[in-house]
Amino acid sequence: MAGGAALTVYWRDGAEHFLTVLDSDLLLFAAMLPKVLAGCCIGAFITLLLPREMVARWVGHESGLSGLLIAVAFGVILPGGPFTIYPIAGAFLLVGADAGTVVAFIVSWTLIGYTRALVWELPFFGADFVFWRIAAALPLPVLAGVLARLAVQAGFPVQAKHIQVKQKPGGARRGEP
Amino acid sequence: MLAIDVMLWLFVAVLATLAALRGRMLLNDGLRTGAVEFLHLLPRIGIGVVGSGYIAEVLPKALIAPWLGPESGLTGVLLATLGGALTPGGPVVGFAIGAAALKGGAGAPQVIAYSTAWALYAIHRLVLYEVPMMPPRVVWLRAMVCLPLPFIAAASAMLIGKP
Numbered sequence: 201m202a203g204g205a206a207l208t209v210y211w212r213d214g215a216e217h218f219l220t221v222l223d224s225d226l227l228l229f230a231a232m233l234p235k236v237l238a239g240c241c242i243g244a245f246i247t248l249l250l251p252r253e254m255v256a257r258w259v260g261h262e263s264g265l266s267g268l269l270i271a272v273a274f275g276v277i278l279p280g281g282p283f284t285i286y287p288i289a290g291a292f293l294l295v296g297a298d299a300g301t302v303v304a305f306i307v308s309w310t311l312i313g314y315t316r317a318l319v320w321e322l323p324f325f326g327a328d329f330v331f332w333r334i335a336a337a338l339p340l341p342v343l344a345g346v347l348a349r350l351a352v353q354a355g356f357p358v359q360a361k362h363i364q365v366k367q368k369p370g371g372a373r374r375g376e377p
Numbered sequence: 378m379l380a381i382d383v384m385l386w387l388f389v390a391v392l393a394t395l396a397a398l399r400g401r402m403l404l405n406d407g408l409r410t411g412a413v414e415f416l417h418l419l420p421r422i423g424i425g426v427v428g429s430g431y432i433a434e435v436l437p438k439a440l441i442a443p444w445l446g447p448e449s450g451l452t453g454v455l456l457a458t459l460g461g462a463l464t465p466g467g468p469v470v471g472f473a474i475g476a477a478a479l480k481g482g483a484g485a486p487q488v489i490a491y492s493t494a495w496a497l498y499a500i501h502r503l504v505l506y507e508v509p510m511m512p513p514r515v516v517w518l519r520a521m522v523c524l525p526l527p528f529i530a531a532a533s534a535m536l537i538g539k540p
Contacts, residue, residue, distance in 0.1 A: 202428020
């Protein structure tokens with residue numbers, strides 16, 4: 201897709217414009233590098249200092265609004281891409297967090313997580329726009345979590361048979377009979 | 378922009394100190410893991426940034442202002458949300474397109490709806506990562522309750538007003 205777009209620009213606008221775009225993108229890339237390196241280091245240290253089991257236990261035992269808020273906070277600080285976040289979310293379910301908490305966590309990571317915002321979004325949009333967008337997105341993870349709990353309460357079938365609950369479930373699993 | 382870099386690196390320093398207090402090994406581990414991940418990401422980011430620059434360049438600019446401009450209102454937000462959900466994943470594609478649309482005359486709430494929808498739904502991330510790694514019903518529940526979020530984000534962006 202990227203190659204196709206590059207060829208289109210070259211063919212439509214000529215070599216000079218092709219190089220102008222390349223030039224500005226390389227500058228943007230260079231501006232990103234220190235942020236990406238810092239993001240990777242923060243990610244590595246947080247993973248080491250805050251083991252997944254500990255986080256999961258914490259989130260799994262809390263319920264109600266505080267459970268949602270803790271999940272949102274972890275969504276903001278936990279580093280990594282989709283290949284690390286979804287397994288953590290899966291671990292939350294295993295230790296007894298309810299679906300609403302997990303939804304709040306994932307939405308928080310996608311919308312207000314620091315890696316996404318500071319490392320990737322900022323170079324494109326600039327600080328004002330990013331902080332504005334985050335301000336608008338701030339209440340959304342909790343809202344999504346509450347909506348998810350309401351849906352489960354209303355009978356959305358969320359407890360598939362293959363989810364093994366290892367520990368005593370917290371108080372928020374209202375979808376269960 | 379520089380302030381953010383400084384802030385990020387201060388945070389790195391704090392975490393590194395915390396790790397060092399728990400032992401030299403932990404500090405080395407953290408630095409090594411961070412550096413390795415950075416090297417892994419490097420080519421992908423390079424392709425992502427340069428590639429999305431060209432993708433943004435081929436956007437039909439003449440269509441952006443009338444359909445997604447500040448005057449486009451709810452229709453624009455709806456279109457932007459659909460576009461965001463259908464944009465494939467990757468760390469930067471959605472941001473690059475959103476930034477290009479903003480320069481091309483799209484309204485800010487519409488761009489916020491676009492990047493929010495892209496972050497929540499990016500089709501290949503949902504199919505490639507989320508569904509295999511999570512119980513499918515939780516994924517569908519998440520997708521369902523996230524439907525109103527791009528609209529709410531756009532609406533609250535309008536309410537807060539541009540800084």
